[in-house]
Amino acid sequence: MNSTTVKKGVRDATVSRFDPGTVRSDFPALSVTVKGKPLVYLDNAATTHKPASVIEAITQFYSAENSNVHRGVHHLSELATEKFEESRRKVQRFLNATESSEIIFVRGTTEGINLAAQSYGGTVLRNGDNVVISAMEHHSNIVPWQIVCDRVGASLRVIPINRKGELLQEEFERLLDERTKIVALTHISNALGTVNPVQEMIRTAHDRKIPVLIDGAQAVAHGHVDVQELDCDFYAFSSHKMFGPTGIGVLYGKKELLESMPPYQGGGDMIKSVSFSKTMYADLPHKFEAGTPHIAGAIGLGAAIDYIGELAMEEVALHERRLVQDLTDALTDLPGVQIIGTATNKAGVVSFTIDGIHPHDIGTILNEDGIAVRTGQHCAQPVMDFFGIPATARASVALYNTTKDIQDLVAGVRHVQKVFH
Amino acid sequence: MNSTTVKKGVRDATVSRFDPGTVRSDFPALSVTVKGKPLVYLDNAATTHKPASVIEAITQFYSAENSNVHRGVHHLSELATEKFEESRRKVQRFLNATESSEIIFVRGTTEGINLAAQSYGGTVLRNGDNVVISAMEHHSNIVPWQIVCDRVGASLRVIPINRKGELLQEEFERLLDERTKIVALTHISNALGTVNPVQEMIRTAHDRKIPVLIDGAQAVAHGHVDVQELDCDFYAFSSHKMFGPTGIGVLYGKKELLESMPPYQGGGDMIKSVSFSKTMYADLPHKFEAGTPHIAGAIGLGAAIDYIGELAMEEVALHERRLVQDLTDALTDLPGVQIIGTATNKAGVVSFTIDGIHPHDIGTILNEDGIAVRTGQHCAQPVMDFFGIPATARASVALYNTTKDIQDLVAGVRHVQKVFH
Amino acid sequence: MSDLRSLYQEIILDHNKNPRNFGVLDDANRVIEGYNPLCGDRYTIYLKLEDDVIQEIKFSGVGCAISKASASVMTTVLKGKTVPEAEAWFEKFHALVTHPSGEDADGASLGKLAAFAGVSEFPARVKCATLAWHSLKGALRSSATSVSTE
Amino acid sequence: MSDLRSLYQEIILDHNKNPRNFGVLDDANRVIEGYNPLCGDRYTIYLKLEDDVIQEIKFSGVGCAISKASASVMTTVLKGKTVPEAEAWFEKFHALVTHPSGEDADGASLGKLAAFAGVSEFPARVKCATLAWHSLKGALRSSATSVSTE
Numbered sequence A, B: 001m002n003s004t005t006v007k008k009g010v011r012d013a014t015v016s017r018f019d020p021g022t023v024r025s026d027f028p029a030l031s032v033t034v035k036g037k038p039l040v041y042l043d044n045a046a047t048t049h050k051p052a053s054v055i056e057a058i059t060q061f062y063s064a065e066n067s068n069v070h071r072g073v074h075h076l077s078e079l080a081t082e083k084f085e086e087s088r089r090k091v092q093r094f095l096n097a098t099e100s101s102e103i104i105f106v107r108g109t110t111e112g113i114n115l116a117a118q119s120y121g122g123t124v125l126r127n128g129d130n131v132v133i134s135a136m137e138h139h140s141n142i143v144p145w146q147i148v149c150d151r152v153g154a155s156l157r158v159i160p161i162n163r164k165g166e167l168l169q170e171e172f173e174r175l176l177d178e179r180t181k182i183v184a185l186t187h188i189s190n191a192l193g194t195v196n197p198v199q200e201m202i203r204t205a206h207d208r209k210i211p212v213l214i215d216g217a218q219a220v221a222h223g224h225v226d227v228q229e230l231d232c233d234f235y236a237f238s239s240h241k242m243f244g245p246t247g248i249g250v251l252y253g254k255k256e257l258l259e260s261m262p263p264y265q266g267g268g269d270m271i272k273s274v275s276f277s278k279t280m281y282a283d284l285p286h287k288f289e290a291g292t293p294h295i296a297g298a299i300g301l302g303a304a305i306d307y308i309g310e311l312a313m314e315e316v317a318l319h320e321r322r323l324v325q326d327l328t329d330a331l332t333d334l335p336g337v338q339i340i341g342t343a344t345n346k347a348g349v350v351s352f353t354i355d356g357i358h359p360h361d362i363g364t365i366l367n368e369d370g371i372a373v374r375t376g377q378h379c380a381q382p383v384m385d386f387f388g389i390p391a392t393a394r395a396s397v398a399l400y401n402t403t404k405d406i407q408d409l410v411a412g413v414r415h416v417q418k419v420f421h
Numbered sequence C, D: 001m002s003d004l005r006s007l008y009q010e011i012i013l014d015h016n017k018n019p020r021n022f023g024v025l026d027d028a029n030r031v032i033e034g035y036n037p038l039c040g041d042r043y044t045i046y047l048k049l050e051d052d053v054i055q056e057i058k059f060s061g062v063g064c065a066i067s068k069a070s071a072s073v074m075t076t077v078l079k080g081k082t083v084p085e086a087e088a089w090f091e092k093f094h095a096l097v098t099h100p101s102g103e104d105a106d107g108a109s110l111g112k113l114a115a116f117a118g119v120s121e122f123p124a125r126v127k128c129a130t131l132a133w134h135s136l137k138g139a140l141r142s143s144a145t146s147v148s149t150e
């Protein structure tokens, strides 16, 4: 990024190595217009836009490298295999995993958690055991555990939150016991923006020899993740929320855990040998990747990691924190507006409500101004129940958002209030 | 397609509405060169190339329509949802399904069969029951059933084949009994090219009230599929084998069956309401589509269906049958070459071996001539065991292959024999 | 802005703020819950049906301005109507909010419902506008206790 | 064609057609199976190891020309060698087939193994060339009974 251009997005452009004004031009979708107005995209927690380099990597694959992987000796197949496995190594470096065989390609966070819940949870959980999750989990980190708990007769224990939207750490410790077989926690809450102290919580669980899965869906686009430093046992994320294509994501797992687990799906590429009486499964990571994988998706995710790798992620995180703070300050100043989720450590997300105006109506009116926010329960119904609200409007930022986007949103909120008098 | 241009690919160009010479230019990857020679791509059973219109649909999505689906009121989200659901309706029409809610988007054939095996098989199968499959199934239609059978104590029964690679129908009828809970059959064998008489076999099973899953991975690119006419209960296929993107595929299921089945994965979008004590699942098809789907993939698959829809598929099938026949005739004439799979009704695939030369070496040498074939067991190890061979070389055609491709392959096989004297 | 005003007409904002027939109907003989899982809108419709006539109708619940105003206006329109009349109103209303404005809708005959004509320009909001109506239809037809538009 | 000839050298074609030391070794004290699930190649290596010296070595199984010739040549090279010598040969061979031709490989010292120099131009075939060698290494090191290259 050009460090000398002075742009609105960075207050102190002279010392910054990251310029959101400049990166915007890398994302073709940011230049569409909505209702005749330039798009103000603040729905990044749902999905992010893709830089041209990611789109180009996909086009290049389908146009000149397309082939199936792993089983061919011909040129295109070797090329596709090499690119696919190179993406796995990129993910390994991105997460700082010990080995590339710890990187399992899945459809997304949801499938990653389902894989862990079925294959790991389904194996270790017995009648009377429990799984500890938190009150701010996305449905994707609730329902898979409910399903496996129901099957084996285990129960779900829920770490409560306070009114700021922070996990109660003493309660967490109290919930852990010798029947706790796994803890599953979100790194950053998609509904509240809370950044959980996962490293400390992992240590607490590990002191009791309990493994921990981290739902990283909202974390990977906003800062550096190091699975060895965290020492988490599983880490799941989605490509589409970090500037990569849809239909691909990752479940990282510690090698010894993955090796101990039975396969999740059966099919091609995940076996060593098959006969009708006996099947031997392949080594990691292939044991967990049955069938033709989303080859173009993995390659696109690799390109997204390359893209992020060129940016100074600490600067990005700082920039986003400023946007979140500015938006929080401006909305707090507006009468009748409540911020939902006021944790001390927040990233990416500002959820809010407006007195007497349903979030659905907020979303519709903002859309008329070209502003995209998400409205609803954000797949976190228990959070809504806790705060006693049906839904929120949620603005969520990514590295390409600018102070102007925030100003436009604040003006939009005023407009919403005006429409409803 | 232009019906007046005379091209090599069609013998009787004056009456044809389909011209493989012309369609070639729709597929960018067909013009790459390998080892300095123009690519001769005969590995279509592994994956097909993509027409420019499919690549363009994906680029267009990521560049100007990118958004998450189902939960947004803003413009891009509505657009993405509409395009995603429009693709579902395209699949519905493509398969002639009764309702679009019978179309479940999955990663591919493998995941589709795993879904059916776990959710349907896992629910109906009891200790002592059995599942009937055939001796020519792909691992993807063996291992998922083995896994569920192992779990519940059911057994796998295998319809044997004859030396031509045809299913023994009398044996099939003999295998069915009151403990048979499902029959799972491939429509077309990827290893042998055999087209199974699935419609008759479905009728036989239905006479005994046994539902049937059809693995359509090798069928959808080669001719018209009508699930109502077949009356199959499930039908699975992969987009990447029918000119669409990777990472997406379909499980069709009859509505009453799908409604009776528990969800497969848990997460966002597949629920009506969630609390920590109780979760209500969404209606079809969403019950089976947890998490953010592969939106760009579904849209790309829709574009592939549009592409196929513009061609006369009966002509395509005829054209491919001619290529398969020509190749079979030419290889049969070569001393030392054996065709594996000589069923009366074949489509798409010609598997062969050469005396004294391992298929792996055949593949390497053909690749030097720019010819891409697959060599190995084709994820059908039981078929290899039956014929007592370690592997085969497999040439598989798609609509864009021409007589010249077949001639090049035959010349390539001679070359292989020359290298080994 | 004109688009927005056509959606959020005064009458809709008014019914949203001051919903009519809002609350529980104690002697209802048909009760049905309508739910839109996409946005969390959730209403209960209470009917007192006698001799095929809607003697009483009330609703309770939460949701957006469109869904709430639609439920409110619906109750005012349907009170005292016969079941066939109510079903005819359902069809009229459905046509109004799903068809490009004006085409099928006969403004004059629609009365207060005409305020919802703007919804057809907002496809994502059609489900909001019809939630209460779909629930009503369920209540008239059957003994189902829950309806969802998704 | 010249690339191909560098892969399928006469010596390789010869060992493929007439593998040396092919068959079961009845008095073997180490037996290991090597398997490449990608192409189905499967070999068993039989060793008679005495006082750290490979007294006898044979192999059986099926696979492509490269893997079979490699196994065959390996047996001829290693008969009578000590375990450390065999491991040194493994390293030399591995370097030869994985490094761009000539760079690390010292043709003169390699003898018959030099015939496999062309493999490095065919990355997909490296696993074929090294399957028997990886199995051998497994057999020398441990009592494992199966090795797979994938």
Ligand SMILES: Cc1ncc(COP(=O)(O)O)c(C=O)c1O
Pocket (backbone or CB within 6 Å): A268, A290, A291, A292, A293, B045, B046, B107, B108, B109, B110, B111, B138, B140, B141, B186, B188, B189, B190, B215, B217, B218, B238, B379
């Ligand atoms: C007959 C058959 N079934 C299933 C599959 C598996 O398809 P996928 O790998 O796309 O899941 C294939 C393709 O390899 C196949 O040919």
Ligand SMILES: Cc1ncc(COP(=O)(O)O)c(C=O)c1O
Pocket (backbone or CB within 6 Å): A045, A046, A108, A109, A110, A111, A138, A140, A141, A186, A188, A189, A190, A215, A217, A218, A238, A379, B268, B290, B291, B292, B293
């Ligand atoms: C915290 C969190 N977990 C899980 C998910 C599910 O991700 P996906 O839908 O990509 O599977 C999301 C995104 O919606 C999320 O924000």
